Amino acid sequence: MIKKIVFDFDGTLADTREVFLKALGHLSQKHGFKRLSPQEIQEMLKLPIRQRCKVMEIPLHKIPLLFHESLRLLKTMEMAxxxxxxQEVVRALQEREVDLVILSSNSSEYIEKFLQVHDLDSFQSIISTSGLFGKHRDLKKLxxxxxxxPQNLIYVGDEIRDIESSRRALVSIVCVTxxxxSLYLLExxxxxxxxxxxxxxxxxxxxLNYKA
Incomplete structure (x- = not known):
């Protein structure tokens, strides 16, 4: 019986891809990293995050700093x-009395504003992770x-790292395309x-609930 669904935010609930790509372009120019063409970006989305950094010539130790800098830039851009x-899915799940939670490496402040602007007030809580790769710990704590x-909870995300986190937390993962x-990477x-x-x-x- 599914009693709780945990949603990733960026790329799952919110269409923030273009916003993040703009932020990435800004950071690449600022820090002197390799800038990619639109076609190269599409190919890059087939790679795990560490290989993407290699393609863009970004040192791995700079990922946390750049990530938090991109979140600050996100706040200055148009709301996603x-x-x-x-919105229809969230309402339908609420009608089924399933608890809804957001688990994201984005800031809770931005997510709360997003939910308010788009009239999405059905989420029980927002869990903001401290980094890109620690979601399994938050899932276990939840x-x-x-x-x-673990059979009572499913996690919905859009990245390979979401799959890895769910595996480590022993919960089922639903990946959105x-x-x-990319679909290639998710498969x-x-x-x-x-x-x-x-x-x-x-x-x-x-x-799933019918089977239960």
């Missing part, structure tokens, strides 16, 4: 929009705090479920 269909077994990582990660449209998330929950 939800992916088409996300399970313990909620007194749920409209986010940052290589072998997620438990792969969805191509937001409504498929609701259909999946209905199937």
């Amino acid at each position: 929009s939800p992916y088409p269909g996300i 399970l313990k705090r909620s007194r749920l077994s 409209w986010g940052f990582d 290589k990660g072998s997620p438990d479920y792969l969805v191509h449209e937001p409504r498929e998330i609701v259909n999946l929950v209905d199937r």
Whole structure:
């Protein structure tokens, strides 16, 4: 029985890809990293994050600094929009009395503003992680705090690192194909479920809870 769904934010709920790519271009110019053409960017999305840094000639030790700098830039740009269909999915899951949580490396301040602007007030809580690769720890803490077994929770994300985090937390992962990582990369990660449209998330929950 699925009682709680944890959503990633960027690339899953919010269409922030173009905003982040603009921020990436700004940071590349500022710090002298390699700038990529639109075609090169599409090819880069087929690679894990560490290999992307290699392509752009970004030292790995600078990732945390650049990530937090990109979040600061994000706050100065136009507010992102939800992916088409996300608002309907959130309402449908609320009607099914499933608890909804956001787990993101983006700032809780930005996420709260996004939810307010787009009338998405159905989320029980926002968990803001301290880095790019620690979500498995937050998932484990959430399970313990909620007194749920891993079978009662699913995680919805759009990146290979979301798959890795879910594996380490022993929870099922639903990967969406409209986010940052390419379908090719997601399929290589072998997620438990792969969805191509937001409504498929609701259909999946209905199937899983019917079986239970």
